[in-house]
Amino acid sequence: MNFIFKEAFTAFMVLFAVIDVIGNIPIIIDLRKKAGHIQSEKAAIIAGVIMIVFLFLGQSLLKLIGIDVHSFAVAGAFILFFIALEMILGITLYKDGDEDASGITASVFPLAFPLIAGPGSLTTLLSLRSEFHLENIIVAVLANIILIYIVLKTSSRIERMIGPIGIQIIRKIFGVILLAISVKLFAANIKVLFI
Template identity: 30%
Template sequence: MENTFPVLSTAILIFFILDPFGNVPLLLSILKNVDKQRHSKIIIREMLIGFFILVTFQFFGERFLSIFHLETQAITIAGGIIFFVIALKMIFPDPGGENIFAAKKGDEPLVVPIAVPMIAGPAALATLLVLAKTNTEHAGGLFISLFLAWLLASLVLLFSPLLYKILKVKGLAALERLMGMLLLIMSVQMFIDGIRALLPTFA
């Protein structure tokens, strides 16, 4: 029986990595000095640029990994560890962290910092490298998962002013921690899958 690609669960995983709820306050901070009439256009433009970068990494990231002759099990275990660390940072954020993305007054952001690294950041790119390497026969399914996650994240960021008014800082922080908890569970499962796949090689 042919294995089917878990499109929905993979989309949820990528959505957690993109962390749009955690980026809402940051996005509003970046755009606070920009004309409000331009906000939607800027967000859509930056999301499209970020999506292009993510898709590029999906289809060409495996070639990068093949240069270093990395095995699938190693990628799976490393991915689990990466997601574990990301999840911990989502659950226990640094209270003294500074906003390194703060733009100068009156500037309109282009590529940096919304498209990169807010959308196509190191965590998202590493995730796609892992998923592309471990699902080489399901490139189409992975692309659909990426598109769904990106689309949902885009909608969250487009409605960021409304979400901020409804949920406030504490509500958004609670959502981010919930996403972190779920990602933590998924990272442990990914680590277990990688170890399980390695066990027969030691027999």
């Protein structure tokens, strides 16, 4: 057992920043208005299953197409870098179109995937795997899923408490943290590729 609290906490913070569930509260509320209701439990469980399955099978899939984890981690660092820029500068580089959907489908798509378990978080999982022990990443994923469930259940209350300005401040703070993490991830893995 290689459980290290510091590693698990760092992985948790990275995933929390990438998923950006607090910053996505306006989107969650908008989905709730369109769909009538959102099944928070279903969305959190499906997102968690997608992330854990990808954590275990992602590396095998990469080997199948001939890509090593370090190359994927460098690509992941670029994605994190751009997500961080979006958060800090308040710009949108890429966004999937929102569809009108029922509460059940809205809980799965676009909420569980790609909003929570999207390209950013899946890439991050494999990038983290190149640096951290598996147990710590699983703990970080589960802690994030619990937090996501709480946020989904109380999204309206959180938005009223924090307000739009508070959400913007949180996004920018996590954007800076994410930017630093992406630089560290890039530096750690690019060296391995050139050795």
